[in-house]
Amino acid sequence: MASASANIKYVAAVCGLLLLAKAIYRDFFSPASKVPGLPFLTFLQARWIYNTVTGNYVRHQYAMFKRYGRIVRLTPTEIGLSDPDAIKAMLTSPKFRKTDAYANFQFHGDNIFSTQDVALHRKLKRMIGPVFSPSSVAEVEPLVREAGVKRLAARIAEYAEAGATFNIMELFLYTSCVRCSGADPLQDVIGEVAFGGTFNTLLCKPGEKPHPVIHWINDITYLGILLPLRLWRQFTRSVIKKRLQENSDQADRGEHRNGYVKDVLQRMLESKDELTGSTFDIDELISQSIAMLVGGTDTTAVTLTWGMHLLCNNPKVARALKEELMAAFPDPDQTILHEDTKHLTYLNATIYEILRLYTVATGSQRVTPPEGAVICDIFIPGGYVISPIVEAVHQNTAIYGKDPRAFNPRRWIDVEPDQLFNMRQSLLSFSMGSRACIGQKTDMTPTSLFILKPYDEKLLVRAVSNVD
Known part of the structure; x- marks a missing residue:
């Protein structure tokens, strides 16, 4: 009995040492260890769980971005990304597939949102x-x-x-x-x-x-x-x-x-x-x-609520929006169609600004392909979860100008055409690429609300390159 007990303890000790060695390698010696971030990630997993349960995960991501920059290691197997070009390249590449977490949204079987199967998604997209x-x-x-x-x-x-x-x-x-x-x-x-x-x-x-x-x-x-x-x-x-x-x-x-x-x-x-x-x-x-x-x-519902919150707390914006609407539709009994509002510059700018400041769907996680990928000049092995830090992109002063935390619809109006195009291309409220929200507007008029043209991946190889 004593011998059996000793053997069990020996096996347990060996397993513990192997797990510790694996954790040390993953945190300090693997290729992904070059990504800046907190050390001893394995032992700080509880922090990730706490932030997720308390609803502070997005805030935690943004804090990590502010501390470590455009790419940061959030957990042993998850990397946060705030580089706009790298995010666009990842989301528009079929090599970066959705993570296993999307299986939680299968409900009654695979659907257009949950599926990780590229061929099935293409079929569902053709049908829906x-x-x-x-x-x-x-x-x-x-x-x-x-x-x-x-x-x-x-x-x-x-x-x-x-x-x-x-x-x-x-x-x-x-x-x-x-x-x-x-x-x-x-x-x-x-x-x-x-x-x-x-x-x-x-x-x-x-x-x-x-x-x-x-x-x-x-x-x-x-x-x-x-x-x-x-x-x-x-x-x-x-x-x-x-x-x-x-x-x-x-x-x-x-x-x-x-x-x-x-x-x-x-x-x-x-x-x-x-x-x-x-x-x-x-x-x-x-x-x-x-x-x-x-x-x-x-x-x-959440987007509408944040919109009302922002308008109530910014009366100048609310008055400017009301003036535009009253000028366009002086008859209060007039039936207003979407077609009638597409040209309303301030209205569309206000909606853009609401979506920029309070993006509801901030997921869009992807997993690196089996062969790995170079992201922001760092090789990331296959199987790592890449999480776009949406708030960091939407608060980027190089894209959205000074004071990005302010609710200012005019930032979408008082801007040069090239910069406006870049602002719209960087708006991640509906994700982008083939897996973007299927319900988003696709009308490509100049004042269109949800304009997200396919991004040319060839222009982004400097940010993300797939490794052969």
Whole structure:
């Protein structure tokens, strides 16, 4: 027994020494050890966990950038990057794939956001891309206005008449999680723009409980609770089956959907890959639909909330914006379309500035290819996680001018064309490259809100070069 106990202790000691040796090599002798950053990274992993749990991870990234510069080692296997050219090159290269962390967003299977498979992503993009084309988005705009914007304004008016306070972010969440059904445009807005479900969140009176979808989103994305996901799958499956039955019944009666505005669900049901001829089955529709709802709800609501916060705390900007809007639309009863606002310089500049200061989706992590890559003149082995430090890019004075922390929409107006192009190219609010947010605007007019042209990777080899 004594001998067996001694053997166990010996094996444990050897394993411990091997792990220690590996940690020492990784922290001090591996090629990535040349990246500046805190020493003894293995033993400071708890700091990363703490900042992640407390919601201070982005702030921690920015602090590390301020201390160590454009490239910094955040953990034993993660490197922070704030060099704009290097980030652009990485995000536009298919060799840098999404990390394993994106598997947490599979929900009911791989989807356009979660997949690490380049070929599958290309196929999904071919099938889903037309759903978010300018013409498709323009077609559902009246439904968004009627079921979302007008209802939101009515709810705020109720609070104003009562002299009551209210949670504006909660209302924005309800607005961004509503339905846009072609068959019944007054039943709500984005839920069915995402997947065809009616939530009626803006119809609830103060004190009433809305549809639990908001809590499902929070529980799944923040806490990883599985019960809401199961309920969500059941709900989505029932909605899809109902729509399929409605379509079948209409076909049997010789009817068609002409005259109705096609929502996202209907367009996805009719979607077909132009290369393979394949269509979505129910399980694929569930996964794609939930991913789009998660991707479009909190991001929209949080951005709108920060926008209101910035305008309320900067009355000069608010007055300038109001003056432009009043001059363009003097009739308060006029129906305003997106097409009517594209030329409004100050409005577009204000939205750009909100997105720059408070980018909601700051992930876009990628992993170095198996052969490794040279990033900012340092060779990084394969398998390392590269995290763009978005705040550092958006606070870069060489790109966005002096006082980058100030809310100043005119920085997008009082600027030379070449510099304006660089500012827009460096805006990472929707990521960039082939994996950029599929719902971003792609209209390339001079005052377009979300202009992100494909970046020429050949110009960036000085920042990032793949090693053969």
